[in-house]
Amino acid sequence: MNRFKGWLRAFWPEPMAVGRGEQLLSCVGALLGLLISGWIARQALGNAGLWLVAPMGACAVLLFAVPSSPLAQPWSVFGGNLIAALVGVACAQWLGHGLVAAGIAVAAAMVAMFVLRCLHPPGGAIALTAVLGGEEVAQLGYAFALYPVSLNSLGLLTIALLFNNAFRRRYPHRAMAPDSPRKTRDLPPRDRLGFTAADLDEVLQARGELLDIAREDLADILRQTEERAYRRRFGEVRCADIMSRDVLCLHPETSRAEAWARMQAHRLTAMPVVNQARQLQGMLYLHDLLRTGEAGQVREAMQTGVLTCAPQWPTIRLVQRLSSGEVHKVPVLDEDGVLLGIVTQTDLVAALYRRSLETGPAAPSTEA
Known part of the structure; x- marks a missing residue:
């Protein structure tokens, strides 16, 4: 019974370690990003009906709520959306607009994004839109990948670059630079007793799953955790x-x-x-x-x-x-x-x- 209760508790979301100010900033950024990128697309496309596609809402969540995520970096956003659109249009033209074509489009887009290292979750929705988006999307053909998809992506990216950096968020996110290469085979002094990069790589490889955090950022978080544990045990010296x-x-x-x-x-x-x-x-x-x-x-x-x-x-x-x-x-x-x-x-x-x-x-x- 206790095991069943524990299993049920797993469905209850854990509290987010994000301050109210950061949450508000993310929401304001998403609002501005979609409004401005949509306005730019509308000005560029004139009276064309399709000037903003729904998956851009998911892009905005990544770009403004979790800008440090590897899935939210510029190449992931632009490359993932563009490739997914091309794959989706190809599947629609070769296999039609049914359920099978939609499933194949999403799976094939994921394969392409993995290979090209631009995995981006909204890309799956874009591939799906290319197959099931209706007559308006079908008439655009491969142009769907250029407008509105690429145009929307570039607009959102531009706003994300300006907005995130204006509020001192590192975007594109750059992981902490490693120490300069040593000229001997010895490990750096700080790594001789603590965990090493090789230890972290082995653990990540053993888990065998994709983590939505850069390896260098994860290592930095672990080292800061070690520092806090040390300070709690030995006290503070300024x-x-x-x-x-x-x-x-x-x-x-x-x-x-x-x-x-x-x-x-x-x-x-x-x-x-x-x-x-x-x-x-x-x-x-x-x-x-x-x-x-x-x-x-x-x-x-x-x-x-x-x-x-x-x-x-x-x-x-x-x-x-x-x-x-x-x-x-x-x-x-x-x-x-x-x-x-x-x-x-x-x-x-x-x-x-x-x-x-x-x-x-x-x-x-x-x-x-």
Whole structure:
């Protein structure tokens, strides 16, 4: 009986982990996308009756409610809709407009979308529309794939690009970039004890089903979950608590020869570069000096794309970055970009060691 109740509970939807603001934003985006793309199609097609097809409603849900989904990316939307329309029209012309033709059209469209890596659920509805859409669709023939399908798709995509990026949603969605390739066969330090990309690939392959999330995004979610579990167990240590505050700095106009001498004197491998207001301008690394030589000013050799952090950040947020092997020092900035200090790998290791001493070893498991 309990098993039957559990089976029945599976039909009850789980709560969505989406804020009210995000839900409202998705609805407004879908409304604007359909209104504007429909208006564009109507202007382009004039008095033609078919200027907006129903499957575009499903496209709008994907583009504005789940823009990070692999099924909602530009190639999936445009390519999937176009290919499904072509397949559907071909099936309608060769097999007629019956139930068998409709089923074959959807199945064949899915095969084509899988092969061309543009799986898009509304594409199945478009293939179905091409077969069962009536006389108006039949008269268009293969032109149905160009208008309204391609025209609608391009219109929705254009609005999605503008709308999502205007509200700081990454679209097209780009997964987190992996660390730079290492020149040895060793795994990155952070992966030597935790799960690896190979572990994740094996689990996904064993499941054998399509997940509506990018592999890199899934890995990032799992790592953030590990970070939260660590913070719950060991507590919070802020960057401001462990950063070095007496930081030696350079100015952009400092000569590289002087920078080299100061690095050698203090045995430093990198120094922050700040302006007169002590706002961070970049970082000068020893290997950049070795590569460019001592002639010229610091501004000509410093790196400006520098990873930074805020004083209130928990140090666990820096573990992945400082354990990747690519970053060794992270400047700590206030809201105005003023340099407050620097967190180094040594600072982080010392803090984690101290915290482990204070919390003590984990209690042994009592599970059988």
